[in-house]
Amino acid sequence: MRIGIAGIAGRMGRLLAEETAAAGATLAGGTIRPGAPLETLPAGLPVMTDIVALCAASDVVIDFTHAHAARAHALAAAETGTPLVLGSSGLTAAEEAAVAEAAQRTPIVYAANFAPGVNLFLAVAERMAAALPAAQYDAEIVEMHHRQKVDAPSGTAVALGRAVAAGRGTTLEEAGRESGRDGHTGARGTGTIGFAALRGGQVVGEHTLLFAAASEHISLTHQSFDRRVYATGAVRAALWVSGRAPGLYGMRDVLGM
Numbered sequence: 113m114r115i116g117i118a119g120i121a122g123r124m125g126r127l128l129a130e131e132t133a134a135a136g137a138t139l140a141g142g143t144i145r146p147g148a149p150l151e152t153l154p155a156g157l158p159v160m161t162d163i164v165a166l167c168a169a170s171d172v173v174i175d176f177t178h179a180h181a182a183r184a185h186a187l188a189a190a191e192t193g194t195p196l197v198l199g200s201s202g203l204t205a206a207e208e209a210a211v212a213e214a215a216q217r218t219p220i221v222y223a224a225n226f227a228p229g230v231n232l233f234l235a236v237a238e239r240m241a242a243a244l245p246a247a248q249y250d251a252e253i254v255e256m257h258h259r260q261k262v263d264a265p266s267g268t269a270v271a272l273g274r275a276v277a278a279g280r281g282t283t284l285e286e287a288g289r290e291s292g293r294d295g296h297t298g299a300r301g302t303g304t305i306g307f308a309a310l311r312g313g314q315v316v317g318e319h320t321l322l323f324a325a326a327s328e329h330i331s332l333t334h335q336s337f338d339r340r341v342y343a344t345g346a347v348r349a350a351l352w353v354s355g356r357a358p359g360l361y362g363m364r365d366v367l368g369m
């Protein structure tokens with residue numbers, strides 16, 4: 113199995129290269145952002161800037177780069193018929209729609225978080241939301257990440273919001289998001305889903321989902337201590353997606369949840 117890695121010089125890209133080897137797969141190569149300085153590359157890694165060339169040289173491509181690259185990368189995967197594992201966060205609705213369209217031509221695993229524990233958390237969040245009436249239990253999602261993270265709220269926080277909304281028989285868009293409260297915000301809306309994002313230090317990833325009612329609170333927290341958990345999950349998804357029919361899959365499909 114030849115695995116190509118988009119964004120191979122990044123925090124995740126470097127770990128994905130290591131985990132590809134650890135899984136016994138062949139590293140087909142990797143891309144860097146066009147114009148990026150070459151000295152940032154890990155020594156000895158085969159590197160290019162052309163995503164179509166990487167797709168053509170790979171049985172599966174794993175992409176942890178930036179939301180802005182997702183559309184072009186998904187299109188390249190579709191045009192070359194290369195399965196794609198997509199982990200970038202912060203995609204707009206239009207970028208997600210482009211990924212879904214590409215998935216009609218090639219299989220794509222798109223997941224906000226490749227850690228097994230987070231995917232169990234998402235399933236439990238949906239069940240909790242279904243059991244706790246939205247009129248009484250305010251749902252708030254708090255996440256913390258390292259100071260380099262460029263998007264907020266995190267993709268995982270948004271996925272948790274979507275899981276809560278699904279449990280309540282609605283969508284996140286219909287329920288409404290409350291984030292970045294500051295100043296005279298007015299009282300909290302009923303049934304909306306709140307988001308708060310903390311940034312600092314080198315926190316790998318922490319997410320808490322709180323249901324707050326007048327007489328009780330219940331919360332669940334997931335903490336990642338090593339981003340390798342995402343890399344092993346993504347390589348697992350790459351091995352799983354090879355040979356699948358075109359379609360948009362999630363990590364819960366990979367894990368059989």
Ligand SMILES: NC(=O)C1=CN([C@@H]2O[C@H](COP(=O)(O)OP(=O)(O)OC[C@H]3O[C@@H](n4cnc5c(N)ncnc54)[C@H](OP(=O)(O)O)[C@@H]3O)[C@@H](O)[C@H]2O)C=CC1
Pocket residue numbers: 118119120121122123124125143144145146148149176177178179181198199200201202223224225226227267339342
């Ligand atoms: N789904 C999940 O489980 C996880 C998702 N993520 C997400 O993955 C993404 C990357 O995270 P992380 O590795 O920490 O970030 P980094 O900034 O360390 O790495 C991203 C890399 O991608 C490069 N890049 C940007 N655009 C392109 C492009 N068009 N082609 C090739 N390379 C490109 C960047 O280059 P340059 O620096 O030169 O711009 C950088 O080297 C983020 O969106 C993050 O939220 C992270 C961890 C887990």
Ligand SMILES: O=C(O)C1=N[C@H](C(=O)O)C[C@H](O)C1
Pocket residue numbers: 201202224225257261265266267268269316317318
């Ligand atoms: O940027 C990160 O680091 C992470 N991003 C993902 C997200 O936005 O949810 C997954 C994980 O939390 C780490």
